[in-house]
Structures are given as C-alpha cells and as structure tokens.
Amino acid sequence: MGFLRSYESLVISSLSRFSRQTAFVVALGVGVSCVSCGGRGGGRGGDSRDGGGGGPAGDNLLIVSIEPLRFLVDEIVGDDFEVGVLVPAGASPETYEPTPLQMRAAEDARLVFSTGVIDFEHVMLQRLSSPERFVDLSAGIELISSVDGGAHVDADGHGHAHGGVDPHVWVAPRGLARMARTAYERIHELYPDSTSYTANYARLSERLAALDRTVAERIAASPTRSFMIFHPGLTYFARDYGLRQIALEHDGKEPSVKQLAETVGLARAEGVSKILYQSEFPRRVVEVMAAEIGAEPVEIDILGYDIVGNILKITEFIAPSATPVPKD
Numbered sequence: 001m002g003f004l005r006s007y008e009s010l011v012i013s014s015l016s017r018f019s020r021q022t023a024f025v026v027a028l029g030v031g032v033s034c035v036s037c038g039g040r041g042g043g044r045g046g047d048s049r050d051g052g053g054g055g056p057a058g059d060n061l062l063i064v065s066i067e068p069l070r071f072l073v074d075e076i077v078g079d080d081f082e083v084g085v086l087v088p089a090g091a092s093p094e095t096y097e098p099t100p101l102q103m104r105a106a107e108d109a110r111l112v113f114s115t116g117v118i119d120f121e122h123v124m125l126q127r128l129s130s131p132e133r134f135v136d137l138s139a140g141i142e143l144i145s146s147v148d149g150g151a152h153v154d155a156d157g158h159g160h161a162h163g164g165v166d167p168h169v170w171v172a173p174r175g176l177a178r179m180a181r182t183a184y185e186r187i188h189e190l191y192p193d194s195t196s197y198t199a200n201y202a203r204l205s206e207r208l209a210a211l212d213r214t215v216a217e218r219i220a221a222s223p224t225r226s227f228m229i230f231h232p233g234l235t236y237f238a239r240d241y242g243l244r245q246i247a248l249e250h251d252g253k254e255p256s257v258k259q260l261a262e263t264v265g266l267a268r269a270e271g272v273s274k275i276l277y278q279s280e281f282p283r284r285v286v287e288v289m290a291a292e293i294g295a296e297p298v299e300i301d302i303l304g305y306d307i308v309g310n311i312l313k314i315t316e317f318i319a320p321s322a323t324p325v326p327k328d
C-alpha cells in the first residue's frame with residue numbers, strides 16, 4: 001500500500017497548515033460575532049412579550065454557543081430578540097475561549113443557550129456572574145460517551161473532554177427536538193404570557209417531528225446500514241436510526257497509518273461508497289482515503305444555521321434514493 005507512505009507525510013503537512021488556518025479563522029470569527037452581539041440590539045419590538053421592549057439592549061439579547069442553536073431560538077422568538085452566536089459558522093476554534101467582549105455580551109443577555117456538552121461553554125458558565133441564565137440544552141438527552149472515553153479537543157470547535165461525552169447532540173432530529181423543548185420552556189418561564197412563542201414552538205416541534213419521520217423512513221427504505229465519516233459527528237444520528245458510524249479519526253486525532261490500513265479493509269468489506277467530512281477538517285486526507293477505496297468524498301455541514309436542511313442532505317448522502325429528499 002504505497003498510498004500509506006504518502007499519507008504519512010500528508011498528515012504532518014496538513015496538520016501544521018490546519019493549525020495556522022484555525023488561528024486565523026478564530027480571530028476573524030470572534031470579531032464578527034461581537035459585532036453581531038452588540039449590533040442591532042436596541043429598538044426591537046418585544047410586542048408579544050409581557051413587559052418587553054424599551055429596556056437596555058441586553059433585554060433584547062439572547063446568546064447561543066453555535067449556529068444550529070440560533071436556528072432553534074430564532075424559530076421560537078421570531079424577531080423579538082437579537083440572537084448572538086459565539087462560534088460563527090465556518091470557524092474551527094481548536095481551543096475556543098470566549099473573548100472579554102463576548103463575556104460582556106453574555107452578562108447582558110437574558111439567556112445564554114448552550115449544547116451543555118462543549119468545553120468552552122463550561123468555561124463561560126464558570127465565569128458568568130449569574131449562572132442561572134445559562135441554559136443547558138442537552139438536558140433530557142441520553143448522552144453517549146465518546147468512543148475511547150479519552151479527553152481530547154475537536155478540531156471543529158468542541159472538546160470531547162467534558163465528562164468524556166460525545167458532544168454532537170444537535171446533529172439528530174430527536175436531539176434537536178428535545179433541545180427545542182428545553183429552549184422553549186426557559187423562554188416561556190421568562191415570558192409566560194407570550195402566546196406567539198408557544199405557537200412558534202408548536203410549529204417548530206412539528207417540523208422537527210416531521211424531519212425525524214422523513215429520516216427514519218428514508219433509512220428504513222435503504223439497504224445502507226453503515227457510513228464512513230472523517231470526524232465522528234453523527235454519533236447520535238447513527239444511534240437513533242440504527243446505523244454504524246465508521247470514523248476515520250481516532251480519539252480526536254487523525255488516524256495512524258496502521259489504523260488507516262485497518263479502516264481501508266473495513267471500508268472495502270462494508271462496500272463504502274462515500275466518505276463524509278466537514279469543511280473544518282483537512283480535505284486532502286479524506287481524498288487520499290477515498291481514492292484508495294474508490295469512494296467519493298462528500299462535504300457535510302453540522303455547524304451551520306440550517307441544521308434541518310443539513311440533516312436532510314446528510315440523510316440523502318447516507319441513504320440515497322431515486323427521488324430526492326423533499327425540501328423541508
């Protein structure tokens with residue numbers, strides 16, 4: 001397997017390049033999100049909220065840790081709030097830490113929504129003067145421990161170190177639905193008289209239930225029972241639909257040459273035709289692997305705003321059908 005030798009040198013060069021790239025994106029991303037936090041806050045309506053409107057900017061501000069959570073919160077509160085995001089889409093903070101400006105925004109915000117399982121969220125929680133405004137959206141979700149149980153930091157922005165838990169709870173319709181419910185409950189506690197939030201949540205909840213049905217039906221109708229992915233971001237998705245996730249990455253690190261050789265064998269045995277990967281990870285490593293087993297590298301997005309659309313795309317990659325997945 002001559003490709004393994006070239007893989008070795010590839011890993012080294014792509015890793016060092018990736019770190020430099022990451023540092024740049026983090027610096028850029030944090031600046032952008034600070035602008036959006038402090039930005040349009042003020043004069044928004046708040047008409048549907050009891051006692052809302054007219055207050056300082058913080059009254060109209062909600063903070064979320066990652067983009068998919070902004071989708072959930074937006075769907076519930078509509079235009080009543082400015083929703084600031086800490087890690088913008090496309091950013092890959094290897095060791096992300098909230099900036100002082102972001103901490104100030106979090107202090108001002110009515111609520112800070114987190115997945116509850118990403119390391120930097122806990123750093124933030126520890127620094128917040130009123131931790132009761134911190135919302136852990138993983139509540140009620142049966143968490144999965146990370147494969148090797150070891151502590152490591154993800155290149156896509158979240159450490160798996162926190163309690164050895166796999167953090168990708170939002171990349172699954174059922175997890176998302178539970179997160180939406182917790183978000184709604186906390187918002188409803190603050191604004192019990194708002195009927196629009198209740199109606200919005202009911203609509204969101206139905207949409208996520210429909211997403212779950214679509215994915216379940218699609219996978220049941222497909223012969224696919226396993227899929228290959230660079231970084232194991234679909235652990236909860238795989239669990240919920242009875243699929244086997246074969247990850248190239250081991251314990252948060254790129255595979256060793258020995259591990260890669262084993263995975264090549266497994267991929268051939270399973271008849272893998274696609275390798276899923278996130279843009280936050282070095283594509284060239286995936287390409288080498290894909291070429292070796294004759295598979296197609298397919299880019300997925302699990303950190304973007306449109307998590308419903310992205311889950312539908314992932315479903316189509318894993319369980320392709322003659323007719324495309326209906327647009328949500």
Ligand SMILES: [Zn+2]
Pocket residue numbers: 154156157158168231232233
């Ligand atoms: Zn991850």
